[in-house]
Amino acid sequence: MRLATWNVNSIRARVERTVEFAVRESIDVLAMQEIKCKVEQFPFAKFEEAGYHVEAHGLSQWNGVAIASREPIEDVETAFANMPGFAKGHEGPDAPLEARAIGATIGGVKVWSLYVPNGRALGDPHYDYKLRWLKALEEYTRTSLAGDPDLPLALVGDFNIAPTDADNGDPTIVPGFATHVSPPEREAFAALQTAGLTDVVRPLVPSGYTYWDYKQLRFPRNQGLRIDFILGSRSFADGVTGAAIHRDERKGDIPSDHVPVVVDVDLDEPDDDDRPMIF
DNA sequence: ATGGCTCGCCCAGCGAGA
Numbered sequence: 062m063r064l065a066t067w068n069v070n071s072i073r074a075r076v077e078r079t080v081e082f083a084v085r086e087s088i089d090v091l092a093m094q095e096i097k098c099k100v101e102q103f104p105f106a107k108f109e110e111a112g113y114h115v116e117a118h119g120l121s122q123w124n125g126v127a128i129a130s131r132e133p134i135e136d137v138e139t140a141f142a143n144m145p146g147f148a149k150g151h152e153g154p155d156a157p158l159e160a161r162a163i164g165a166t167i168g169g170v171k172v173w174s175l176y177v178p179n180g181r182a183l184g185d186p187h188y189d190y191k192l193r194w195l196k197a198l199e200e201y202t203r204t205s206l207a208g209d210p211d212l213p214l215a216l217v218g219d220f221n222i223a224p225t226d227a228d229n230g231d232p233t234i235v236p237g238f239a240t241h242v243s244p245p246e247r248e249a250f251a252a253l254q255t256a257g258l259t260d261v262v263r264p265l266v267p268s269g270y271t272y273w274d275y276k277q278l279r280f281p282r283n284q285g286l287r288i289d290f291i292l293g294s295r296s297f298a299d300g301v302t303g304a305a306i307h308r309d310e311r312k313g314d315i316p317s318d319h320v321p322v323v324v325d326v327d328l329d330e331p332d333d334d335d336r337p338m339i340f
Numbered sequence: 341a342t343g344g345c346t347c348g349c350c351c352a353g354c355g356a357g358a
């Protein structure tokens with residue numbers, strides 16, 4: 062299975078480019094973030110013409126996530142357990158949920174397309190929301206893997222965290238003053254790894270960014286961030302055979318500000334043909 | 341020159357993004 066994640070920054074603005082990429086790179090499963098539309102506005106036909114099923118979750122012009130897959134998409138969920146919500150004037154436990162997560166089972170893999178809240182600014186209510194959201198995701202991961210340690214689980218998407226200083230090449234994003242690089246956010250990201258997930262791309266692609274701001278020539282100057290990740294459980298990570306960050310997708314006409322991150326995974330599900338012979 | 345963008349929205353500034 063070739064699995065990709067891409068924050069597309071409006072699927073309606075970029076559907077041709079997105080589908081072309083998926084076809085050209087033989088992507089089996091494409092997790093998208095920031096589709097920026099309601100489900101009824103999603104350009105399903107363009108994907109279906111290219112041989113993809115699509116499940117989308119979008120509530121407004123903000124956020125929105127989707128999964129396209131060549132194989133059937135089963136057991137779709139639009140929130141993980143205890144995922145917090147957020148809205149102006151609703152910062153408590155009853156806050157409405159945003160469209161930031163869609164999960165499904167595809168080819169035996171539990172895949173989540175995730176758009177972690179931005180945080181906006183240190184001390185902003187959105188920053189607290191971001192940390193609570195990540196904590197709930199960590200607890201979901203722990204619970205899922207406690208129930209089934211061999212579950213092939215992949216959490217993929219825009220995590221809006223640069224986990225190390227090497228992942229921050231934007232001179233305006235200063236540790237101590239900015240989101241994405243603050244210690245609590247980095248600790249929240251590390252906690253996902255403690256909960257049983259591995260960044261399956263970094264060992265194969267040790268450096269490079271996945272996002273460059275549209276402003277101030279950030280891409281020509283290569284002042285980007287690595288904030289888009291594919292995190293896999295042990296059984297998923299053990300099957301990974303390759304990975305790539307498609308930097309060229311930041312070039313050309315009307316690019317997203319993010320680029321696709323891709324892994325190849327061979328889960329080697331035992332079946333009748335490769336069950337060991339016993340004499 | 342020391343800043344240069346891009347979405348979607350009841351079309352015009354605005355909220356949001358990182």
